[in-house]
Amino acid sequence: MNLQTYEQKHTALLIVDPYNDFMSKGGKLYDVTKPQADAVGFYDNMRRLVPAIREVGIQVIIVPHHRTRPTDFDNWLHVNPTQIETKRKSCFEDGGWGGEFHPEFGPKPGDVVVLEHWAQNGFANTDLDAQLKQHGISKLIMVGFIANSCVEATARSGMELGYHVTLITDATAAFNPEGMTAARVNAKLFAHAELTTDELLAALSASTRQPAEAQSRNKLVNA
Numbered sequence: 001m002n003l004q005t006y007e008q009k010h011t012a013l014l015i016v017d018p019y020n021d022f023m024s025k026g027g028k029l030y031d032v033t034k035p036q037a038d039a040v041g042f043y044d045n046m047r048r049l050v051p052a053i054r055e056v057g058i059q060v061i062i063v064p065h066h067r068t069r070p071t072d073f074d075n076w077l078h079v080n081p082t083q084i085e086t087k088r089k090s091c092f093e094d095g096g097w098g099g100e101f102h103p104e105f106g107p108k109p110g111d112v113v114v115l116e117h118w119a120q121n122g123f124a125n126t127d128l129d130a131q132l133k134q135h136g137i138s139k140l141i142m143v144g145f146i147a148n149s150c151v152e153a154t155a156r157s158g159m160e161l162g163y164h165v166t167l168i169t170d171a172t173a174a175f176n177p178e179g180m181t182a183a184r185v186n187a188k189l190f191a192h193a194e195l196t197t198d199e200l201l202a203a204l205s206a207s208t209r210q211p212a213e214a215q216s217r218n219k220l221v222n223a
Contacts, residue, residue, distance in 0.1 A: 005166075005193070005203065005207075006058070006139065007207055008207070009136060010137060010139055011058050011059070011138075011139040012058065012060070012061050012135065012141070013049075013053045013058055013060050013061065013143065014061050014063050014122070014141065014144070014154065015050070015060065015061070015062055015063065015105055015106075015143055015144045016122060016144030016145060016172075017063070017144050017145045017146075017150055018062060018064075018101055018102045018105040018106045018144060018145075019064070019098060019100070019106075020097055020098050020100050021091050021098035022102075022145045023105060023145075024102055028089055028090075028091050029091060029175075032176075033174065036176065036177065036179070039180075040170040040173065040180075042170065042172070045168075045171045045197040046104070046105055046143065047104065049143065049168065049197050049200065049201070050104070052204060053141070053204070054108070056204055056207070058141075058204075059111075059112065059137060060107070060108070060110075061131065061132070062111055062112070062113040062114065063114055063122035063128060063150075064101075064113065064114070064116050064117070065116060065117060065150065066092070066116040067093065067094035067099040067116060068086060068087055068092050068094060068099065069094045080119065083118075105144075112131050112135070114126050114127050114128045114131055115127050115128075117154075120152075120153035121150075121153040121154055121157050122150065122154035122157075123154060123161065132163070137163075138163060138164060139164040139165075140155070140158050140163050140164065142154065142165065142166065142168065143172055144171075144172060145173060145174075146172075146173070147174040147179060147182075147183035148179040148180070148182040148183040148186065149179075151167070151172050152186055155167060155187075155190065156186075156189075159190040159191070159192070160190075164192050165190065165191050165192050166191065166192060166193040166194070166200070167183075167191045167193070167194045168195055168196070168197060168200055169194050169196055170196050171197055
């Protein structure tokens with residue numbers, strides 16, 4: 001791994017679907033994802049990773065799923081089973097608690113919240129690509145839900161669009177262990193890097209040290 005990969009001005013952390021329904025106790029999808037989240041230490045890792053990202057000034061971008069509304073998919077020609085089930089359960093309900101952002105992992109001042117994706121890919125029919133380009137971002141760090149669904153689809157599309165993609169393997173979760181396995185297998189086909197939270201934090205530390213060390217060397221050379 002190149003420890004210089006994550007320079008602040010060209011890197012963004014993408015937090016995918018940080019809704020109460022996923023990440024808060026009582027959320028509609030919390031119990032089914034919690035075993036996989038607990039197995040990798042998702043919540044503890046997010047509580048270390050997200051503040052560290054903010055501290056070094058890396059842009060945080062929220063990539064939210066479509067909030068469920070009563071008229072969703074009316075007269076659509078092709079609605080997939082996941083969309084049908086999401087509507088049936090009113091997951092991420094517009095105007096409901098489950099469709100609100102998690103208080104820790106949702107947006108803070110200075111974050112970018114992109115338009116909602118209707119299915120799995122955070123780039124499809126949203127402004128994510130435009131926002132990244134306008135902010136000068138070329139490198140994406142991916143965390144959130146679901147590992148083999150929205151995180152994977154967004155990351156894979158990011159690679160296809162020319163972005164450098166890093167998956168944080170212990171800061172994402174799935175509906176079942178098989179989903180976690182699928183995410184790890186598929187990642188080999190598109191991700192530029194797969195890191196743990198500890199490895200990312202080490203890379204961020206090295207990246208922030210490097211400019212200071214360079215300035216010190218310049219001072220010595222010019223003295």
